[in-house]
Amino acid sequence: MIEIASSVLLYSGAFFVFAGTVGLLRFPDVYSRLHALAKADNLGLGCVLLGLALQSESLAAALKLLLIWPLALAASAAVSYAIARRADALGIPPWREDQ
């Protein structure tokens, strides 16, 4: 049962990372690419880490794996804010549909 749940989590994590990569290639401007990177990719990372933590043999190893995820979430939130604010300050226009 745990192995099935872990496999499902690992596969869905790979799917979310794939969606993030497709978004990075397909989205039109830097703000929407930030959106793809910060959300889809970190969700994929969380699914992979949770799937691995379900399989790990000791509680300490599982907690260590799960500790990486809040670190990555906080880091990506701070970095996305800094990059988007800097891009706005440099005058990069957001993409609009009528362009």
Next chain:
Amino acid sequence: MTGLEFSLALFLLANLVVALLAAARGPTAADRMLVALLFGSTGVGILALLGHAGVGHALVDVALVLALLAAITGIAFARRAWHAPQKPHEKETP
């Protein structure tokens, strides 16, 4: 289960290589920096998968350090290194 973990790590690595196309295309410096951040988060996933698949649990520590370094790199880029050499909409049509 190790076969699944190795193949997923290979799939994530293929994602990273494809994302290099976005870095080559640009057009702004931030788009290239985003690929470096993608290396941060996806690389953490690859290292955790490899560490769990039997390469060694020390790779989980490496993954933690990589996540920290990606954060510091991104902040340093946005606050210090990213200056506009010219207007970005002129940059797209050189």
